[in-house]
Structure formats: C-alpha cells, structure tokens
Amino acid sequence: MSLKDTYNTIAAPSAEILYKEKNSKFFGYAFPVTNEEEIKRHLEQLRKHHHGAVHFCYAYQLGTETLTFRANDNGEPSNSAGMPIYGQIQSFGVTNILVVVVRFFGGVKLGVGGLISAYRTAAEMSLEASEIIEKTINIHFLISFDYKNMNKVMRVIKEKNLDIISQKMDESCQIEIATRKKNAENIVDIFSNLFEIEIQKI
Structure with missing residues (x-):
C-alpha cells in the first residue's frame, strides 16, 4: 500500500456567493486556513463586513493526518447549519478550510429542512467557486x-x-x-x- 502524502485544499479565499431563499439571503465564503487563529480572524472580519446579519454559521476542518473539525450553528436550530456546511467540506474532500455562511433573515421562516438545504447549497456554491489544489x-x-x-x-x-x-x-x-x-x-x-x-x- 502506498503512503498517502497529499491532501486537497483551496488555493485562495473564494469569491462571495449569494444564495436567496424566501427573502432570506445566505452569503457563502470559503477560506484556506491552517490554524484556529486564522479562523477567528476571518470570522471577525465577516462580522464587521455584515454587521446587520444575525447568523454567522460555519464549519472548518484542519489537519492532514489527524483531523480536527468544528461545526457551529450560531443560533440556528441544532444541526441545521453547521453540519450541512461540514457535510460539503467532506463531500469536496478538502481540509485546512473554513466555510462560513452568513444569513440575513428575510421575515419568512424556512423550517429546519429549509435551513439545512439553504446552508448546504450556499456552502456547496462557495466551494464550487474555489480552486481546489493538491498539496503534499x-x-x-x-x-x-x-x-x-x-x-x-x-x-x-x-x-x-x-x-x-x-x-x-x-x-x-x-x-x-x-x-x-x-x-x-x-x-x-x-x-x-x-x-x-x-x-x-x-
């Protein structure tokens, strides 16, 4: 068995994407990161950039052999935001990455199923907008x-x-x-x- 010594990540931060669902706006972002300090910095910058938004939901995965990950619903119903975002990180097979979806509430409740779908779609769009590269x-x-x-x-x-x-x-x-x-x-x-x-x- 050959030793796996490469991993996939993204080359640079993605462009901002916007997904709309029943008046709610979901802004998606993907960032290459190597530690939790960088993650905090990106989240702080997004909070300044979108100071009117209520939910900053995100997931990240760090590491190559030992993986650490976290999914955060940031006030949305449990597992309706962070985990769908993390699911996209897994399905794209990338690590050393942070994906954030910022939601502006549009006055119409989406329900848990609607939220899962919207967060998943916004995360998927931001990863599709990123260049995925292989690193050793x-x-x-x-x-x-x-x-x-x-x-x-x-x-x-x-x-x-x-x-x-x-x-x-x-x-x-x-x-x-x-x-x-x-x-x-x-x-x-x-x-x-x-x-x-x-x-x-x-």
Whole structure:
C-alpha cells in the first residue's frame, strides 16, 4: 500500500456567493486556513463586513493526518447549519478550510429542512467557486552538524531535492529541511548513516 502524502485544499479565499431563499439571503465564503487563529480572524472580519446579519454559521476542518473539525450553528436550530456546511467540506474532500455562511433573515421562516438545504447549497456554491489544489504533506527535520561536514549535508539536500526552511551557519550548523512524507524515512536513513551528523524530526 502506498503512503498517502497529499491532501486537497483551496488555493485562495473564494469569491462571495449569494444564495436567496424566501427573502432570506445566505452569503457563502470559503477560506484556506491552517490554524484556529486564522479562523477567528476571518470570522471577525465577516462580522464587521455584515454587521446587520444575525447568523454567522460555519464549519472548518484542519489537519492532514489527524483531523480536527468544528461545526457551529450560531443560533440556528441544532444541526441545521453547521453540519450541512461540514457535510460539503467532506463531500469536496478538502481540509485546512473554513466555510462560513452568513444569513440575513428575510421575515419568512424556512423550517429546519429549509435551513439545512439553504446552508448546504450556499456552502456547496462557495466551494464550487474555489480552486481546489493538491498539496503534499511535508515532514520537517532539523539537521545538526559541524561546519566541516557542510559539503556532505548540502550534497544530500541537493541530490534529494529537499526544501531548506531555515539555516544557521556557525562553528556548529543547523539546517531545517522539509520533505514529502513518503520520502521521510529514506531521508532519515541517509543522514543517520552520515558520520557526525544528527537529524531529528520537528
């Protein structure tokens, strides 16, 4: 079985979409996110942007191997908003994503079934308006070595096409590298077999 080391997410925030149902307006948004701080920031910006709206319902999923997700109904009947939005995140197979649907009430109650359908549709439209891209799951390592071994280390980095994230070059050197998950074990073996060079996962 080959190791899965890619995941799908969206390339950039989606354009604002508008879905209308019985005078209620549902504005949908999708954002690429990597942590809860970014999620809070997007929600705060939307609250400022739509200060007259009552419901800011959303769902997000973070992570590649260990997934964290949350669905929030924000005052709508239980499971009528957040879960239908989250269902669309699952059906599009994306992660590291936040989907928000902002509702302006139009005076006509939609009922739970109507709400589920409207939130699901708005979420689906915002994901359809997004460019979905594939990214690799990368593992980061710290390589520590004395300056005299620099050439050995750099040769492997070049041969194996590793990404250098940061480097500190003194008497003793440290380089942070990143590699695709499926190559990680191989990289550890190569560096572990080199004399006077340490590698650790970070």
